[in-house]
Amino acid sequence: MKFLNGGWMVKDGFDVRYAANVYEADVSDGSLTLYSPFGSPIHHPGQTLDGGLLTIEVSSPRPDVITTRLINHRGGPDRRPAFILDECDAQVDISEDDEAWVFTSGRLSLYIAKGEAMDFSYRYDGKEIAHSGPRAKGLVDDPDGLLHVCEQLDLGVGEKIYGLGERFTNFVKNGQSVDIWNEDGGTGTEQAYKNIPFYLSNKRYGLFVDTPGRVEFEIGSEKVSRVQFSVPGEELKYSVIGGADLKAILNTYTDLTGKPPLVPDWSYGLWLSTSFTTDYDEATVMSFVDGMAERNIPLSVFHFDCRWMKELEWCNFTWDERKFPDPEGMLAKLHERGLKVCVWINPYIGQKSPLFAEGASKGYFITNTDGSVWQWDKWQAGMAIVDFTNPEAVSWYQGKLRHLMDQGVDCFKTDFGERIPTEGVRYHDNSDPELMHNYYTQLYNQAVYDLVAEVRGKDEAIVFARSATAGGQQFPVHWGGDCSSNYASMAESLRAGLSFGMSGFGYWSHDIAGFEDKASPDLYKRWTQFGLLSSHSRYHGSTEYKVPWLYGDEAVEVTREFTELKLRLIPYLRTVAQEAHTTGVPMMRAMVLEFPDDPSCEDIDTQYMLGGDLLVAPVFSPDGVARFYVPQSEDGGLWRNALTGKTYEAGWHTEAFDYHTLPVLVRPGTRPIEG
Template sequence: MKKIACTLLLAGWFGFTSAQEPFETSIESLPGERWWGGFVALGNRMPFGEELAEQDLSKINYNNQSVPLLLSSEGRYVWSERPFRFRIEQGNLVVDSDHAPVEVVRAGENLRDAYAAASAAHFPPSGRIPQELFFSMPQYNTWIELTYDQNRHDIMQYARKVVEHGFPCGIFMIDDNWQNDYGNFDFKASRFPDPRGMIDSLHEMGFRVMLWISPYVSPDSPEFRSLERKGYLLKNRAGKTAVIRWWNGFSACYDLTNPEVVAYLREQLEENRRRYGTDGFKFDGGDVAYMQAEAYAYHDPEADANTYMQRWAELGASFDYNELRACWKLGGQPVVQRLGDKDYSWEALRLLIPDMTAAGLLGHAFTCPDMIGGGQYTSFFGVEHFDEELIVRSAQVHALMPMMQFSVAPWRILSPENTAICARYAQLHSEFGPYILSLARHAAETGEPIVRAMEYAFPHMGFLECRDQFMLGDRYLVAPMVSPGTRREVLLPPGTWRDDRGEVFKVSKKPRRIATDVPLDRLPYYERIR
């Protein structure tokens, strides 16, 4: 392996091929330097420590977004257009690339400087945001309540309960198994006798409606046979239609590296919108982990599994109402991202803030923190008595994030009193909607994150390891409860702050640690007033 001592500039791809010996770059750490980046789902481990084993951007995406970017607390960054491997070894960052040596850019003095420079150079903001409704109203997804039993009756009942319990109407997502087959975009007649009427009714109630889709195609379906004749399906190295194993079994797959296929698929989705009145789509799947780059022959000979994941997200970005869970690059684009499915647990709840701040540092400002209470449906199996405190605290964490999404129904698993608390925080989110929307527009113009790590907002003030509070823009510090209990400490930066109860705190030169009571109906947040 070729070893390179790295000190200065930008990484790129200069024509090297994977057949060459890999390039290893050891980046000697500056005093106190720590690193973020690579995978949104590793946000809870950022800044990385000595325990970080080698991570490979070409093999996995951890069920979430991945970006070939590493950022340092001392104002440096690493970027490469192609996937690479990285690890922490003896306190230094080591990066291996099969394509070209990578180098580190010195952009400034802190994490914020590093991010600003990387964003401007490699994923500049598009100037556009997704639909405003994402930021101003809660979302509702039928996954946890219905899983694979999507049907008209239960969907309408869920929507009516939203209204009955005082939750604001927003975006309504119908999840997996509404369609005849994967690769088909018509509703199952046996479960949806009048899909257009259902969607019209949801619209009349004040919802906008999105449908779950994936890039996979059920084998032996009419769509499979038609698409295979057209040559639109991904092939293996032997030139035969590839069969991919994903979480729902075995399927063929649209070859999204073929522009003709992308245009065809987009037209099928537009036909769905014309026929049923659908507003947009939740674009699931396409993960690097399922695509296994070495096994397939893409239409584009330069493409790999990461390229495929990027093409799927680019298709999503062409719709105003979109949501992605897996993505390669595309920072600054008007794509709604969501954190990967998390368990119903306190441990998973504690992942939300660091993973959300990581999403912002990787260019994905328009991100939703999974589903309230967790999106991993298997963790809800066999639960007889729900931890109501956990669900309420989860709703509070979401309330002052860019987006909040309900799935498990609060009115089914909570007491009336705790259901009302969740409704109150859904209302708080809509009250903050104009401010959150202003931050989204700011992000679209500047690239700056909406949810900001404390170290990003207040560098070199002792916030490196802070994972349980965040800044919403530059005006609000939010400190939710992410563990059981009714008391926590908050680290306030210098400035004058007024909390949600009206109490004012003046902090001078150094951050000040305060203890505060947090009854179940309270979300502590602090407005910077000076």
């Protein structure tokens, strides 16, 4: 939220009160409570009248994590939902001397200055990693009379900020204004499906704002030398996380918010979709499956998108009998071919669906405040939204999916979950609608993931999800949403995936060749290379089928070659996934995450590490030219292209590649590819 008018004034309609200094402090039960007057320090008793006091609570949920809670008025009701965090005994130490209070958790300490000015210094192993100075902590009244609590941390020279979810804007977030608010906006805008109130700094700290509601970040875009973040309401709770490097910080953050689980090996293979609004039936499906087999292209998963159900009835969770008269028989045929089956679902029930009357009568939908069902006509006519705060609604919804799994469905694409209303609505458990907007996806994906784990077993559990919030990494896999069929969108998809990985998520996919429009044969082949060197790989589109033979004979060859390469990588990917599961470090890694001490890696968003041993640089140009960077290896050895055998020294390289090759470089001294 921007409220300043230059360096000294405030915009019309805004009122800002900053915490001045620490007037008094209390220590109890491993926490430190500070009291700070607004405006000016208190020097005589008369200044204690008619003024506010910011209460600042400092605590630690885990070692190397220091949590600060800024409170204006604490007398309001508890607001839910809230993130479920895994807290433990952090064994904190609190001390003070003439100059400061010192709060220590693990190797992270917070120095809080005494005296005339507010000064918070976060130090890891004695080195300052983050700092909040004067005119940083405060209250802001906006022109609508809504109160916000804000905080600012210094943005140092050369400091760069990463993460904040799956963002399609520049990979380095400096200069951006970011709203943590889930939206269904495609991949070409500042909106995002997966907004995560967590960022990483190359100064080696992480910042997590502990609210599922709206958080507004100004990363050097309000005050250019500060990161500002604010939330509406009476309090702001945030945690600074220290670590020896960015990987260590991700490990601690995912200790707190949840680790990504392992996923089944078959999920790493090629997924083929019917696409979105294409016209298909059982014959179409089998022709695609047989066509892949006839061309010796290994296929792992077949996905049925929305039109497996009758139009205008999404969702009814019933096969359209006009197209699929014998779904059990068809699914059995697919299983006989060694395939897993995924079907598209969402949490919305159109009024024409036979399930609408059932869900409405039993109170399973989000309601208006008068108790009537909340509905609108966007997406589906008269659409209602399942209320996952109601345990009976969860069981009802899971029951519909359980029947599909009994028929032979193996997993679900959990689409949507972002268009969640906030005004004039009520939840079964009286959750705050503003907080539920982002959090809804957590309950939705958990309900589906838990069912798959129950029916197929934990080792087989997987969803294919579009929306997420903090902690959503516990319900993989996620894909990148509605991208266009051009190189710019391919690049923005990669930027988003790298940001997503910097936000605690271990796995990520995208629509190979783009969702919107028709891909050119050139783009299809280049995106195929990129897609099959991602953690998960799926062909999917909107109005166009994405089977490779529609894009030429060479597209068939490229698909076959890179699918076979992906399958040879599975033993390596399994090891990389185990690392993601135990440490929170993603499978697809931004270069700065793997090489934090190499300044050249800080801005790179057109290549990535697939695990620690494979460097991948997709080709983003029809001329086939790639410009890529090779880091210095520890032993000075040469990187080797796994496809051509060519070796590379450290530094920047520019080279042209045909459709059967691209920079896939093996780190010196490693062997990630079998065969």
